[in-house]
Amino acid sequence: MANGHGRLIYGCMGLGGSWDGTSYGAAEIDQAAAVIDAARGIGVELFDHADIYRSGKSEAVFGEVLARSQGLRENIKLQTKCGIRLGERGLDTHYDLSREAILERVNGSLKRLQTDYVDLLLLHRPDPLMDPHEVAAAVGQLMAEGKVRQLGVSNMSGAQIAFLQDELETPIVANQLEMSLLRRDWVESTVLVNHPEGRGYSFPHGTVEYCVANGVELQAYGSLAQGRFTGAQSAELSLAESATADKLAELAAEKNTTPESVLLGWLMKHPAGISPVVGTTNPARIQACADAAGVAAGMSRAEWYGLWVSARGNNIP
Numbered sequence: 001m002a003n004g005h006g007r008l009i010y011g012c013m014g015l016g017g018s019w020d021g022t023s024y025g026a027a028e029i030d031q032a033a034a035v036i037d038a039a040r041g042i043g044v045e046l047f048d049h050a051d052i053y054r055s056g057k058s059e060a061v062f063g064e065v066l067a068r069s070q071g072l073r074e075n076i077k078l079q080t081k082c083g084i085r086l087g088e089r090g091l092d093t094h095y096d097l098s099r100e101a102i103l104e105r106v107n108g109s110l111k112r113l114q115t116d117y118v119d120l121l122l123l124h125r126p127d128p129l130m131d132p133h134e135v136a137a138a139v140g141q142l143m144a145e146g147k148v149r150q151l152g153v154s155n156m157s158g159a160q161i162a163f164l165q166d167e168l169e170t171p172i173v174a175n176q177l178e179m180s181l182l183r184r185d186w187v188e189s190t191v192l193v194n195h196p197e198g199r200g201y202s203f204p205h206g207t208v209e210y211c212v213a214n215g216v217e218l219q220a221y222g223s224l225a226q227g228r229f230t231g232a233q234s235a236e237l238s239l240a241e242s243a244t245a246d247k248l249a250e251l252a253a254e255k256n257t258t259p260e261s262v263l264l265g266w267l268m269k270h271p272a273g274i275s276p277v278v279g280t281t282n283p284a285r286i287q288a289c290a291d292a293a294g295v296a297a298g299m300s301r302a303e304w305y306g307l308w309v310s311a312r313g314n315n316i317p
């Protein structure tokens with residue numbers, strides 16, 4: 001079993017300007033450069049993308065920064081995702097993990113990122129129409145061409161990973177899921193087995209265990225809970241959320257750190273070795289995440305359970 005303390009990953013979904021098809025300008029490139037600097041400043045090595053983020057513009061502005069920063073590409077790791085199609089074939093959203101789609105989308109990402117390879121390719125969501133043989137053929141080709149170094153998935157259960165893995169020649173090394181003190185299904189499902197309250201949570205049993213047992217890194221998106229516990233202006237908090245925000249602030253003051261580091265430290269304390277994907281584009285908020293691994297290392301069992309019970313708003317069974 002992994003021993004807690006994953007690594008922080010930076011999530012690039014906020015870069016590149018609007019989600020529509022309009023183009024980006026110097027301001028969006030400068031923002032990406034500042035964010036990359038801030039993230040590297042707190043030790044981030046891996047940057048998370050997807051072909052669809054901001055209609056390709058998240059990758060494109062990142063590629064512009066790579067092109068103008070000599071030596072940067074060799075000093076970071078990049079992952080991108082494919083498998084979701086937005087606004088195509090008369091549909092708002094559909095999934096496509098066909099061989100042609102995987103090849104076409106990865107080539108598009110490489111072009112926008114202005115790089116020859118990604119360190120990791122994630123299959124963004126399970127596509128009910130996917131054929132594992134086709135996925136294996138596409139991934140095998142991309143790896144043989146040197147365009148993809150490792151493969152991962154996102155939003156998949158342990159059973160779905162095993163189903164794909166059976167046909168693949170390369171190991172699936174990561175699974176990216178929404179996991180946080182706000183979206184707690186992954187941890188609630190461990191204690192609510194055979195409990196009526198468990199019906200309120202949606203997380204396939206055994207997924208965390210499958211990932212740990214098979215060396216699949218758990219990457220947690222939404223790890224800052226979109227700022228819900230740490231001062232996001234728009235959030236109207238429930239009583240439990242408000243109490244949890246207070247608790248995070250108290251613990252942060254006691255530990256001489258920030259609420260963001262305590263929030264992420266809570267995830268990283270879990271022995272699965274969860275790697276939080278942090279998506280804020282605010283450099284000061286990125287900096288506020290710097291102590292997360294240290295907080296995890298020093299977090300007591302009582303503090304960890306105290307935060308969990310506070311966020312759920314009632315006791316565990």
Ligand SMILES: NC(=O)c1ccc[n+]([C@@H]2O[C@H](COP(=O)([O-])OP(=O)(O)OC[C@H]3O[C@@H](n4cnc5c(N)ncnc54)[C@H](OP(=O)(O)O)[C@@H]3O)[C@@H](O)[C@H]2O)c1
Pocket residue numbers: 010011012013014048049124154155176177220221222223224225226227228230231232233277278279280281282285
């Ligand atoms: N695999 C998937 O299906 C999937 C789905 C969603 C996301 N992701 C990945 O995960 C990354 C993180 O996801 P996320 O952005 O939803 O999660 P997050 O890191 O929990 O939230 C960051 C978002 O919350 C906003 N925010 C507002 N106030 C904040 C505060 N006080 N503290 C922190 N954030 C605040 C940020 O805005 P500012 O930028 O203004 O700070 C930003 O838009 C994405 O960038 C993407 O790479 C993956």
